[in-house]
Structure formats: C-alpha cells, structure tokens
Amino acid sequence: MKYHHHEYVSRDPRIQDAAGVGIDRPEDLPDTVDVLIVGAGPAGMIAAAQLSQFPGVTTRIIDRRASRLEVGLADGMQKRSLETFDAFGFAERLMAEACHITETAFWKPDPETPTNIRRVSRLDEDPRQVSEYPHLTVNHARVLDYFAEFMAYAPTRMKPDYGLEFQGLDIAPSGDHPVEVRLAYSTGPKAGQERRIRARYVIGSDGAHSGVRKALGLPLHGESANHAWGVLDILAETDFPDVRVKCAIQSESHGNILLIPREGGFLFRLYVDLGDVAAGDKGAVRRTPVEQTIARAQQIFHPYRLDVRHVAWYSVYEVGHRLCERFDDVPQDQVGLRTPRVFIAGDAAHTHSAKAGQGTNASMQDGFNLGWKLGHVLEGRSPESLLATYATERQQIGRDLIDQDKLWAAQMAKAPEDFASQAEFEDAYLRITEFAQGFMTQYAPSMITARPDDQALATGFPIGKRFWSAEVMRVADANRRHLGHEAKADGRWRLYVFADSAAPGVASPTAALGRWLTESPESPLRRHTPAGADDNARFDVKVIYQQDHTQIDIGQVPVGFIPRMGPYRLADVENIYAALPDIDIFDLRGVDRRGALVLVRPDQYVAQVLPLDAMDRLAAFIGTFAVPQR
Known part of the structure; x- marks a missing residue:
C-alpha cells in the first residue's frame, strides 16, 4: 500500500481522499449518471467497486432490497476469487473469518452393510497447487460487505442506493445519456413512486429473473435436469466424523449429499438429493417441507446420528443450465457497427447448479471484466470498441461453465450402482476442480489479448x-x-x-x-x-x-x-x-x-x-x- 507521498497520513490508509464525483457526492440518485448498475449482488458490487476507483465517472448501484443482504445464498469462495479479493484489499481479512477447505472426503455404501455409509477416500482440494490461496466457505453477504467498504473508502465515496426497483428501459439511437431507465421506490416513505434517470451505460446484475435482460428481450436458453435438491444451513448434533470436512456422500437407496462446512466452527451446509422431479410437477417440489428434507438427510447419514437443532436457511431448487444468447444489447447483425449500451452479468446471463460454487465466483469475474473497461472508456483512456470485448470474452466462459456444470450435476445425481468403478466419482471431481477454482479461463485473441507468438x-x-x-x-x-x-x-x-x-x-x-x-x-x-x-x-x-x-x-x-x-x-x-x-x-x-x-x-x-x-x-x-x- 502506497501512502505518505502526498502528505503525512495518520488515519486508516485504506481510506483514499475524495476526488472527482466523490467530492460532495449527492445522497439522492441524480437525474443523469455515467453507469447505472441494477442489482447489488456479487457481479454488480465488484463492478461498482472497480468503477469507484475512477474519480471522473458517476456510477450508482441500486437494489430493490431495503438494506444490505444479511443471509447470503452462496457460500463457496474459490481460489481465483481469493486472488481477486486480494486486489481489492480484503483477502486476508476474509480468510481470517472463513472456513478453509483443504480436502474432500468421499463416502459410499459399506459393501458389508450397504445401508451404512463409510469413508472410502480423501482428495486434496488443490493437488497441482495452482494458487497460494485456499478454497473458503463463508456467507457471501460478508463478501458484499467488503466490496461496500472498498467503495465507501474510494475517491468516489460510492455506496448502494437501496429500495429502488427496476421497471424498464429505453435506448435512444444517440445522445450523451441514451439509456432512459424507469425505476420505482420499493420501500420507505416514497414506496410506489416512480423515478426516471438517464445513463450512458447500464449493467443488469439483477439475478436469474433479471428485469434488465427481459427489457432487452433476451431469454435464457437451456434445460432443466429434472432433479431437485434441498439446501440447508444448519446447526446440528452429530457423531458423523467428517462434519468439518467437505464431503460427497452416496447412499445405497436414499440419494446423495454434498456436505460443506461453514465459517464459525459449527454451521454446515447440506445439499440433499431429493430425487428426480416428476413430469407435470409445476414447481411442487420447491415446496418440500424442511422436515422432509431433514428426514432424507438422516437416512443418507445412516448409521450416523444427525440431530438438527437449528435451521439458519433452507431452500429447494431444481438443477437448471441456462445461458443468455447475448451479454449486451447489440444484435448479432449489428456487432461491430455500434457500441453496446446495456450489459448483463452474473445470474442474469447464466444459471446453473449451486454445488460447484460457480454462481458467485463466475459472476464476480463478469463484473471485474466489465468494470475496468467501462472506467477506461468513460475516462477517455480507451476507445468505445473496448466494450465489445466483454460479451465476447464472458459469453464463451458462460458456455464453458454450463458444459462443466452439466457434467458435475450428472455425477452428483448418480446412484452408486451407476458408476463403472469405485474411483469414477473421485476422478470426475478432480477433472472439474481446476475449472471450478477459476483457473481454466483463457481469453481468445482480441484487441486486449495478443496471439501467443512468443x-x-x-x-x-x-x-x-x-x-x-x-x-x-x-x-x-x-x-x-x-x-x-x-x-x-x-x-x-x-x-x-x-x-x-x-x-x-x-x-x-x-x-x-x-x-x-x-x-x-x-x-x-x-x-x-x-x-x-x-x-x-x-x-x-x-x-x-x-x-x-x-x-x-x-x-x-x-x-x-x-x-x-x-x-x-x-x-x-x-x-x-x-x-x-x-x-x-x-x-x-x-x-x-x-x-x-x-x-x-x-x-x-x-x-x-x-x-x-x-x-x-x-x-x-x-x-x-x-x-x-x-
């Protein structure tokens, strides 16, 4: 960290001097902005954090929630994300409060008593040592808190504008601020009131049901695996010996469990296999009672005891693999002819199963990729053509992500008898590990990535x-x-x-x-x-x-x-x-x-x-x- 070169600094040196748009920053959302980010999740917050370092760029990030996220849905932070967090200055602090995942234990039916499970192997999480950072589990709301702190300490003094919900947008063919965005206050004394602002660029990081994506008329294409999982964060009394180790557990006839230890020493997450979803289910499986999911987990853990004392969070999801056909507003026949003005990132652009820890991790790389490019263009460092590289680069990564996720989801849903050998599951896990950790990303040649001639x-x-x-x-x-x-x-x-x-x-x-x-x-x-x-x-x-x-x-x-x-x-x-x-x-x-x-x-x-x-x-x-x- 460099400081003292302007003047003697006695305060927290992470707090940068306010500059540019951060001087006397208005509390209320202005009528015009350079960048409007819709959705204060992982993709949106990292893009905002990166843009907060550009004092000449007016960026605002809105979210329909009334305040910060308290219970994060994601928990796994892969090694590539830790490298990214280091660039934002909080990797070491997050590591201190998180749970470190170093091994995965594999449990399968005991051949002598198949109704029981037994540990058959352990695998190192990073056998090739592709990063010096660990794989962590932590409430991803804490990651958002750290990004919020980084933004608040930045020259632009940025912070999220909560209680505003996206309603729609229109893109003019020209003008300094060609995107008109319609918003409505979702909470507080102005609830229900509408607001319109104009932006140079808009980022839709507003989740799988993205209003920004729908406003662009872009559907998610893909398929459902017709398989359901119950997800619980629990405090429990158990004699299962690997409760603080990441575990892939296969039972003889009750399905599978992925166990993820969580931060704090006591909390852990269970992904509980609820089986195939019947045709015509119409979402009924998502209403599976938590008691039923716990009972299934107890059957899978046999002969070990699982006495659930408290459920901190519970949800049921169906495995789906979906990708948007475009990551910006430029139709295929206009690529190269005009500059994108609206972008989508994170779950707004790609959705997949949760068990490989890719939702938050891939979403943050979307936002990191786009944030600096917008900053460079808006401050006049780079031509507008730079912005086209976002969709080109990240859509290919989205395709790769979906392909890998399909393979892993299929392996997790298999019954023990469907594997060709006892080691097949472990081998599949090793193959997807480096991709899941974030190290298989390789951008193709472009204006910012040269050919490998040397x-x-x-x-x-x-x-x-x-x-x-x-x-x-x-x-x-x-x-x-x-x-x-x-x-x-x-x-x-x-x-x-x-x-x-x-x-x-x-x-x-x-x-x-x-x-x-x-x-x-x-x-x-x-x-x-x-x-x-x-x-x-x-x-x-x-x-x-x-x-x-x-x-x-x-x-x-x-x-x-x-x-x-x-x-x-x-x-x-x-x-x-x-x-x-x-x-x-x-x-x-x-x-x-x-x-x-x-x-x-x-x-x-x-x-x-x-x-x-x-x-x-x-x-x-x-x-x-x-x-x-x-």
Missing part, C-alpha cells in the same frame, strides 16, 4: 489466462513478496519486466528497455500517461532481476523502473525485485533467461508476452486499446 519466453504465464503469482524478493527492503499480490484493483495495466542475466549498470536489453520507457515518445508511459500525473498512473512497471537481491545496486537500476510519485516527485523504489535462490520465479514459471516482457490487464489476465527488445511491438499493441493522452 509464449515460449514465459510458458508459465499463458496469454489469456490469469497471471500466476510467485514469490520474489523486494530489493529495497529485503522482503519476500508474492509478485501478483502487489497488483491492486486500481484500473492500471501491469508490465512485468523479467530481466536478462546482466546486472543493473551493465549494458543490456533490460537497460535499453528502461531508457526507452522514460525517453522515447513512443513509450506507453509517456504516450498514454496524462501530463502532470504520476509516472505510474496508467502503467505499473515492475522489474525482476535474476541476481540475488544483495547483488543489485538500486542506484544502477534504470529510472524507467523507478517512477516518481506525488507533488514532491518522490522515487518509488519498491518496484525492483530479485529472484529467490530457493524458489526462482524464472524456473518456476518457465521464463527464458534471456528475459521477457509480460503485460497484464487490470483484471489480472495476461495480455502479451514479448522479448525485451520488442519495444515497437509493445507500443503498437498498447496503441490498439489505449488512447494517447499527450
């Missing part, structure tokens, strides 16, 4: 995939740091310079690059950074040397890697790193010893890998999505 220079940083962090030594203070943890959700691009074998002060490609970044008019630091702004206001450049940190003389490091910040133009020397002798990032991530450039997007996905001397190619690629600032 991928061999850094094989551990696949273009289109998230930047895979690793430990390095920060030279200035001899602190071991995770390189990826240094990147925050501030809307900046990252340029990681993996140096060649020469030390600082020696003529080398790294030294030449450092000079070019500072001196050349084609350098993105000069061309795309506003005059008078901090040197790293748009691009955060970090250099990683191959030598031990004790052999690096900061005085010999090119000034291109030492940005000047604040009104006093103070040198930031904390962007210089060295490989560790015990865990060398060059070896760990397959970085060529000749060096490499790794360009990373504001949402942490690798955009480009280049040789150190490919400055012209770097400038040309950045020029496709960045508007010159001087």
